[in-house]
Amino acid sequence: MQCEIVRTSFLEALNLAQSVVGSRTTLPILNNVLLDADPSGKLSLFASDLQTTLQLRIDAEVKEAGRTTLPARRLFAIAKEVAAKELTLTTNEKEESTLIGGRSSFRLFGMPANDYPTPPALSDSPSFCIPESVFVRLLRRTAYAMSNDEMRYVLHGELICWKGARLTVVATDGKRLALMESPVSEEAEEEIQGVVPARSITELLRILSEEEEKKVAIWLESNRLLLQSERIVFSSKLVDGKYPNYRAAIPQEGSEKIYIPRETFLSALRRVSIVAGEKLVPVRLHFQKDELELLCSSAEIGEAKETVPIRYGGEQIRAAFNVVYLMEPLRESSADEIALQLREASGPCVFKDEEAFLYVVMPMRNA
Secondary structure, three states: OEEEEEHHHHHHHHHHHHHHOOOOOOOHHHHEEEEEEEOOOEEEEEEEOOOEEEEEEEEOEEEEOEEEEEEHHHHHHHHHHOOOOEEEEEEOOOOEEEEEEOOEEEEEEOEOHHHOOOOOOOOOOOEEEEEHHHHHHHHHOOHHHOOOOOOOHHHOEEEEEEEEEEEEEEEEOOOEEEEEEEEEEEEEEEEEEEEEEHHHHHHHHHHOOOOOOOEEEEEEOOOEEEEEOOOEEEEEEOOOOOOOOHHHHOOOOOOOEEEEEHHHHHHHHHHHHHHHOOOOOEEEEEEEOOEEEEEEEEOOOEEEEEEEEOEOOOOOEEEEEEHHHHHHHHHHOOOOEEEEEEOOOOOOEEEEOOOOEEEEEOOOOOO
16 A cells, blocks of 8 residues: 555544543554555555444545554554655565654554444435534533433433434433424435444544535434545444433423523623632522522632623512533523523423524522
8 A cells, every 4th residue: 555645634534533442442453544555546544442433535546445443542652753745654564664754764563454343334214314514503502411421321321313304412410401403304204213332422522524515325224324525424323221311300391581681691600600719619690570690609619799780570489400411401502592491490491592403401409
């Protein structure tokens, strides 16, 4: 194998690939990235930890087609430090590779490409297309609500549900729930859903761009999610188990809505939470006519209080919440104003904005 590649393109691809490479793998070859030089003028990079697989394609001047595997993180470190615009990669029949850039030359020992796990093939099952930026937005606006407890397998991930011509993404940890929907180009004959592991969601948010308007194709199969764009193919195994009935956790409409300027509310929450220090201290909210009072206090530090103008004419309501649970959905929103619904101090609070987004958070009891 012999090819010439632009260093910046190679470095960007390696940066994404090395994050997929398993750090605790028992298979040494999974510490490597599979390099496949194609006569058509493309160099493909494959990385896998057996749960997640990523393929990236970059332009290359291929003088001799071939395949090999090289240590992913070591290769990234070398490409990062070499002071050259172009790199030449050559591999012989003994799996010894030479990487030359400028005045630098490196000889690396690889492993046979045939020993690398077979990359996933594209599926012939039903798929839908959605702009990459929209899919990233769906994930980013909900991912923070996933459970951090790896033992709660089903909740340690996001539910992706394709029903009709709509895509729904849901995350919950049992104390709060985030949901967002978007139309898609194809219509599912029957509901198709799967739970994508938290680690795969993190990788997708690293790999995909909220600035990219071109569409990605997504397949949801019985045991995996497959995503394809012009530059990548991403595959992830799905979590085994049935996701809870999230619709049952969404309160019915009925109470009067409270309209709050989003950025003003978020800034006030940040300020009053300063007195909480490192401890989990609730923020107490007092809703009254056209005004919201926020109060946060700590026995060791002190107390903070602030008022925020709102649009509300109903009964006074007092409730206490985990301040982080209030700030996270506000950070990811771009709306000028959010609508809250809260019937009573012990009941759930519902956030909505102009996007097809919904957030339900339970109050802190005995706060």
